[in-house]
Structures are given as C-alpha cells and as structure tokens.
Amino acid sequence: MKQKLASAGIEGFEVASAATSTEEIGNPVYPPARRMLNSHGIDCSGKHARQMTARDYEYYDYIVLMDRNNLRNLRWILPRDIYEKESTKPDKVSLLMDWVGKSRDVADPWYTGDFQATWDDVNEGCDAMIDKLASR
Numbered sequence: 001m002k003q004k005l006a007s008a009g010i011e012g013f014e015v016a017s018a019a020t021s022t023e024e025i026g027n028p029v030y031p032p033a034r035r036m037l038n039s040h041g042i043d044c045s046g047k048h049a050r051q052m053t054a055r056d057y058e059y060y061d062y063i064v065l066m067d068r069n070n071l072r073n074l075r076w077i078l079p080r081d082i083y084e085k086e087s088t089k090p091d092k093v094s095l096l097m098d099w100v101g102k103s104r105d106v107a108d109p110w111y112t113g114d115f116q117a118t119w120d121d122v123n124e125g126c127d128a129m130i131d132k133l134a135s136r
Helices: 001-006 031-039 054-059 068-076 080-088 097-100 114-134
Strands: 063-065 092-095
Touching: 001 114, 031 114, 063 068, 063 097, 068 080, 068 092, 092 097, 097 114
Parallel strands: 063 092
Antiparallel strands: none
C-alpha cells in the first residue's frame, strides 16, 4: 500500500501493519513472504510482527483486515462497546476484499503456500481502496 500510494503521488496516509493474534509477535517477515515482496522491489528488512492495540483503533482512520478470523480476534483487542458497534455498523473496520466488492477473505498463504494468490488479492484490494478513497 505504501508503494502504491507513493507511485500515485498520494500523500497524507500513514500505513501500518499489525497482527490480531500473538503467535508471531517479534518475528521478522516470514521468509517466503519476504522473497515475494523483495521480488517486487519492496524491502521489509527490519520489520517485525506486532499485535494491534486498542490505541491503533483510536489512531487510524481505517482498520483493514485480511480475513474474518482477524475480525473475530478484534473482540479481544477492542473495548466491548466499540467491538459491538463495529460488528453491526462497520464504518471503520473492513475486510480488504470488501473494497473490491468481493465477500471473501484474502487468500492465506500460510495454509495454501500460494503467495502469488495472496499478492494478487492484496494488490487488487489496495488498488480498489485507493480508487475509492481518492474519489471521496
């Protein structure tokens, strides 16, 4: 997303990544994912997994999740009243593929090993999000 925004000359967005689970906290980017990113000119050296916090929810304008499991995990991160509001009226929290108009999760390479499918989904979702935000 950072690369796409820069390429489009769009400024004023802060992009960050965080997990909703604790399994990978502190770990560097998974080697096959790092190779895929590097092959597209994206450097992720020095990046380490961190868990999303309730502060992130307050700070960022959009919380974009890759799958429904992440959405469920939010219930352990957000205060109950905020989580219940987002469950019924998702104005700030969305799934990335919702921006494309596809009601499905981003392909998860952890289970499939197909990093290309994930790359394609993420690119499609980021492009759609940029288009929709630029038109607002």
